[in-house]
Structure formats: C-alpha cells, structure tokens
Amino acid sequence: MDRTLFGHRHDPYAVVAHVGRRIAPAGEPAEAMQHLVDALRSALRLPYAAFESPTVAADSGRPAAGAGWRSFPCRALGRELGVLRVGRRSVNDPWTAKEQAAVEEVADRAGTLAYAAGLVEDIARSRSRILSVREEERRRLRADLHDGIGPSLAGTAHQLDALARRINDPHLAGCVRTLRDRLRSTVTDLRTLVQGLRPAVLDQLGLPGALRELLAGYDTPACHSSIDGVCDSLPAAVEVAAYAIAAEAVANAVRHSAASRLELTAHMENTVLILSIRDNGRGIPPKHRAGVGLRSMRERAAEVGGRLEVTTAPDEGTLVRAALPVGDQR
Structure with a gap:
C-alpha cells in the first residue's frame, strides 16, 4: 500500500x-x-x-x-x-x-x-554567428571579385588583344595572344568561383525577387507568390538559407507532388522571416524516409537558429514552413 x-x-x-x-x-x-x-x-x-x-x-x-x-x-x-x-x-x-x-x-x-x-x-x-560572418564575407568577396578584379582582368585581356594586332613580329604577336588566352581562361575560372560563393540571383534581384524567380516558367503546377514586408537587406546567411529552402521545396513539389497549384509566401513576424511553400498534391507517403533534400532544408534552418516544419497528408498536399530569425544575425 x-x-x-x-x-x-x-x-x-x-x-x-x-x-x-x-x-x-x-x-x-x-x-x-x-x-x-x-x-x-x-x-x-x-x-x-x-x-x-x-x-x-x-x-x-x-x-x-x-x-x-x-x-x-x-x-x-x-x-x-x-x-x-x-x-x-x-x-x-x-x-x-x-x-x-x-x-x-x-x-x-x-x-x-x-x-x-x-x-x-x-x-x-556560436555556429549561427560563424555562419553569419561566413556568408557576409562571401557576399563581400563576391561583390569585390565580380565588380573589381573580374572586369580589370577582362580589360587587360582586351588590351593584350589590341597589342597583338599592332605587333609586326609574328612570334611576339603569338606570345601576346597566348597570354591573352590564358588571362581569359583565368577570368572564366574567376567567374565560376564567384558563382559558387553565393547564388547570383540574390545579388541581382534581392531575396523577394529571387523567390519570385523560382516560380517563373511553370505552367503545371500553377504557381503563385505572396511576399510582404521582406526587405532586400536581410543578413546574408538568412538570405541564402531562405533561398535554398524555397528552391528545394519548389523543386520537390514540381517533381514529385503531381500538384495543380503551388503557393509560396514570405513575410516578417517581428524579427522572424516566415517562409511557406504549399502545394495541393498527393502528399508525402506515411512510410517515406526523409531524403537528402528534407535533411538539407532542416539543416539550413537550424544553421541560422531557425526551425523547419513539414506538414503532409495523403492527397491533401504538403506544407513546408520555415521560421528563420533575423534579429540577431546582423
């Protein structure tokens, strides 16, 4: 007792x-x-x-x-x-x-x-701060390489080309053209490096424009976006995470959901970016094992101190919702 x-x-x-x-x-x-x-x-x-x-x-x-x-x-x-x-x-x-x-x-x-x-x-x-600093540095490097060193090297290649045309000695002209070709190859490698540092579309269109660009060109599913109050000056780490999550979620929906409609929404709630991708497809099977894409999205959200939720049901579609804090990332 x-x-x-x-x-x-x-x-x-x-x-x-x-x-x-x-x-x-x-x-x-x-x-x-x-x-x-x-x-x-x-x-x-x-x-x-x-x-x-x-x-x-x-x-x-x-x-x-x-x-x-x-x-x-x-x-x-x-x-x-x-x-x-x-x-x-x-x-x-x-x-x-x-x-x-x-x-x-x-x-x-x-x-x-x-x-x-x-x-x-x-x-x-600490991991969040390290990631934030890394992405900010990548954004700075990309801008410096794209707008500074890249054009300078390309201009030097054009000058070498003009010099080769003015040299009467065929051997010297050939040497100059060889240098020109090597420099142009270096410029190509540099552009490849720049593209790998950070998605170019983020710098060209900003996060709102990049998210809208993800939905461009699809007839099926019919894609719609609603992006309110999301500025172009978010921390670099949050921009990259949001864009990568949205890109993966949209690609999964287009390839696997058999949906007729897809909607992407993004808005701010205080200092948190809320990103949602919803489709009306067949949903994720109950016994489906999470693949690389789902794990990658969760890791992207966790890296910036956020969280990602995936809600799904058979024949009722799938909702991917990410909450990414931005207040302490700057």
Whole structure:
C-alpha cells in the first residue's frame, strides 16, 4: 500500500535508478530534462514536478490544490543552475529523510543537464554567428571579385588583344595572344568561383525577387507568390538559407507532388522571416524516409537558429514552413 501511495520514497537508489533509465535514451538535454521530471513524479507518486532555469524548463503534472511544493537547488561545477520543484501530495504530506536524499540526488542530475543545455545553446549561438560572418564575407568577396578584379582582368585581356594586332613580329604577336588566352581562361575560372560563393540571383534581384524567380516558367503546377514586408537587406546567411529552402521545396513539389497549384509566401513576424511553400498534391507517403533534400532544408534552418516544419497528408498536399530569425544575425 505504501508503494502504491508514495512510490519508492524509502529507497533513494530505486528512485535514482528509475530516473536514470528514463533519461538515458534522450537525444538532447531539454528532452532528458522532461524525462527527468516525469520519472521523478512517477517514482515518488508526486502530483507535480518541474525544473526551472534560464536555459531549459520542464514540468509534469499540476500542484495539488493548496498543498504547494518543495524547492531544491540544482548545482553543477559549483554553480546553481536552476531549481527543482516537487509538489506536495497534501498539506500535511509526510516527508522522510530518504525521500529528501532521493530528490536531492535527482536535483544534482538536473543541474548537470541544465549545464549541458547551456553548452548546447552556446554552441548553437556560436555556429549561427560563424555562419553569419561566413556568408557576409562571401557576399563581400563576391561583390569585390565580380565588380573589381573580374572586369580589370577582362580589360587587360582586351588590351593584350589590341597589342597583338599592332605587333609586326609574328612570334611576339603569338606570345601576346597566348597570354591573352590564358588571362581569359583565368577570368572564366574567376567567374565560376564567384558563382559558387553565393547564388547570383540574390545579388541581382534581392531575396523577394529571387523567390519570385523560382516560380517563373511553370505552367503545371500553377504557381503563385505572396511576399510582404521582406526587405532586400536581410543578413546574408538568412538570405541564402531562405533561398535554398524555397528552391528545394519548389523543386520537390514540381517533381514529385503531381500538384495543380503551388503557393509560396514570405513575410516578417517581428524579427522572424516566415517562409511557406504549399502545394495541393498527393502528399508525402506515411512510410517515406526523409531524403537528402528534407535533411538539407532542416539543416539550413537550424544553421541560422531557425526551425523547419513539414506538414503532409495523403492527397491533401504538403506544407513546408520555415521560421528563420533575423534579429540577431546582423
């Protein structure tokens, strides 16, 4: 009867072991923290358990009316990183020393998970900043090479051509023409390099124009776009991610959906770019394994700190929706 009402309150090891088994399969700290509060609540038959910190939060159940809760600090590496709250079963809820020891041990594990969540968040921010700097540098390099070095080399090739025509010595003229041809080959290689740095259409038309250009030329499906409030001066990393996601989603819809209509929308919600590509095709089969395209779109969104959702149903079409933050990318 005691086990039914109070769980393993007399066996701290059983509580800790139960929590450990539940959090072991988790793939990330936030998921593990949710498993932790669920497992603690289950092991001690508590009405409520929750963890609160600046980096991660999780809760399970609801506090009993009027009973309140007990709070336990969660520490890791000498720092207090959050608070574990366990709800009282009743106003006069008995609380044993062993029960106290079990919850304190679980609180230490929660502190370790909170520390890990902070590290994951720091890594994500660092990766986002690195990506942003990389894409901004690529945009600058492309502009410098395309507008500066490229025309200068092409002009030099024209000057060598004119010089070769004025030289009377056939051997010297041939040498000059050889230099001219090598320089033109270098210009061609440079243009190839420039094209690889960043999609040229983004610099030519801006993101709104580039998104509209993706839909040009299709009779089936009938393509429509609605792009409101999206400026041409977004961070380079967000521009590239949005364009790559839209290009992949449109290509998938055209090739595989058998849709008669496709709609692309983009707008700003505060400092988040919302990009949606919807079709009315046959949808993605339930047992379909995600291919390179879907993984690539999710990775593109994650790289800039965003998220991507794919909603689909048989014969009801597919919606690809990306939310890409732009406020802290500049």
